[in-house]
Amino acid sequence: MSKVKNRWLIAASAVGIHISIGSVYAWSNFTDPLINEFGWSAKQVQFTFSLAILFLGLSAAFMGHFVEKYGPKKSGLLAASFFGVGILGSGLAVAMGSLPLLYLFYGAFGGIGLGVGYIAPVSTLVKWFPDRRGLATGLAIMGFGFAAAIASPVMDSLIKSVGTANTFYILGASYFIIMVASSLYLEKPPEGWMPEGFEEKQKKSKKKGDLSQLTANEAIKTSRFYFLWLMLFINVTCGIAILSAAKPLAQESIGLSTAEAAALVGVLGIFNGLGRIGWASVSDYIGRPNTYTTFFVLQIGLFALLPHTTTAILFQIMLAIVYTCYGGGFASIPAFIGDLFGTKQLGAIHGYILTAWAAAGLVGPMFAAWMKDTTGSYAASLTFFAGMFVVALIISIVIRKDIRRLRKQNSLQPAANMNT
Numbered sequence: 001m002s003k004v005k006n007r008w009l010i011a012a013s014a015v016g017i018h019i020s021i022g023s024v025y026a027w028s029n030f031t032d033p034l035i036n037e038f039g040w041s042a043k044q045v046q047f048t049f050s051l052a053i054l055f056l057g058l059s060a061a062f063m064g065h066f067v068e069k070y071g072p073k074k075s076g077l078l079a080a081s082f083f084g085v086g087i088l089g090s091g092l093a094v095a096m097g098s099l100p101l102l103y104l105f106y107g108a109f110g111g112i113g114l115g116v117g118y119i120a121p122v123s124t125l126v127k128w129f130p131d132r133r134g135l136a137t138g139l140a141i142m143g144f145g146f147a148a149a150i151a152s153p154v155m156d157s158l159i160k161s162v163g164t165a166n167t168f169y170i171l172g173a174s175y176f177i178i179m180v181a182s183s184l185y186l187e188k189p190p191e192g193w194m195p196e197g198f199e200e201k202q203k204k205s206k207k208k209g210d211l212s213q214l215t216a217n218e219a220i221k222t223s224r225f226y227f228l229w230l231m232l233f234i235n236v237t238c239g240i241a242i243l244s245a246a247k248p249l250a251q252e253s254i255g256l257s258t259a260e261a262a263a264l265v266g267v268l269g270i271f272n273g274l275g276r277i278g279w280a281s282v283s284d285y286i287g288r289p290n291t292y293t294t295f296f297v298l299q300i301g302l303f304a305l306l307p308h309t310t311t312a313i314l315f316q317i318m319l320a321i322v323y324t325c326y327g328g329g330f331a332s333i334p335a336f337i338g339d340l341f342g343t344k345q346l347g348a349i350h351g352y353i354l355t356a357w358a359a360a361g362l363v364g365p366m367f368a369a370w371m372k373d374t375t376g377s378y379a380a381s382l383t384f385f386a387g388m389f390v391v392a393l394i395i396s397i398v399i400r401k402d403i404r405r406l407r408k409q410n411s412l413q414p415a416a417n418m419n420t
Helices: 007-026 028-038 042-096 099-128 133-162 164-183 198-204 223-244 246-254 258-286 288-308 312-341 346-353 355-375 379-418
Strands: none
Touching: 007 042, 007 099, 007 133, 007 164, 007 258, 028 042, 028 133, 028 164, 028 246, 028 258, 042 099, 042 164, 042 223, 042 346, 042 355, 099 133, 099 312, 099 346, 133 164, 133 258, 133 312, 223 246, 223 288, 223 312, 223 346, 223 355, 223 379, 246 258, 246 312, 246 379, 258 288, 258 312, 288 312, 288 379, 312 346, 346 355, 355 379
């Protein structure tokens, strides 16, 4: 009988992969250098980031069944290969001054690596931590949010010292090594494995079980799947627009220098990561519907006020809260999926839901960049995003009716079965 691996080391391996691929959130460090070096527009440069997120969502959707079939180790190694080639190839694209090549390597290859690398640790950790579903998904996705805090100052320093192309070469090699090492330890728990004492705790627990146990193809036929999709889409569209333009937005709104803005992007990355582990853990206690409603109420006010805020400290605090909600939305969605559809094919359903991220990655940054090119300011798009959060809030209230209806239906079934 083989020895069962340490689930906390499995979690550490998942974080290793996510810290690597999460460097995509520090993309804004490349925005100005590429514009200045080649004369490309903000919209052209931001499309690289949008393309990467598009391919992330698409590959997550199409590769969810691959992850379930071949396991996290092979999936992680596949992700390392695509992401490594994507970042290294981006260096070649910059050296050649080719925007189409940058789209191909960073956007397509890098994006595929992002998608596969993103879902493999998540579905695995949910299986290793059945006792704390929210905490597990928070751990899996936390590294993705923290990545910018590590990558942003490193990128800024490397760009200044060795140039943009060499920065891509160094990062590509480093991330490939980290992702391969992390993937080699990843593994599903043995069939029927449960943490010590979990069965006893389950029997004593008063928590309600999952609403259903559906396959991915069954889940997409329900209205609640599309409610989740829309909530994630809006949360990501608005948040990712801020992330993709955080550095220039801070410079134009509160007058930070290039180095100060880069440092702010890094610090905000910490809040992105803290939001993931923090909100996901909180959702275990207040419930996923309440967590999402809180996200939207907070961000309606924040996005409405940000364009009119010129005080540096207040501006940065508000951005930090936005970042926690953005990260928390990602970390809470897999647990929300488990609550509504069960864990039978959580990885595949999660992949389908992440097409919302793909769509949002295309819409959010491109809209913000278009507003920048049209009006000369990123701030003009923020009021529009506040309106989108009002729609998200309404959806978060509507989904509760569906949940209550299903809970009532499930509670009546045992009684019906007893009478037959």
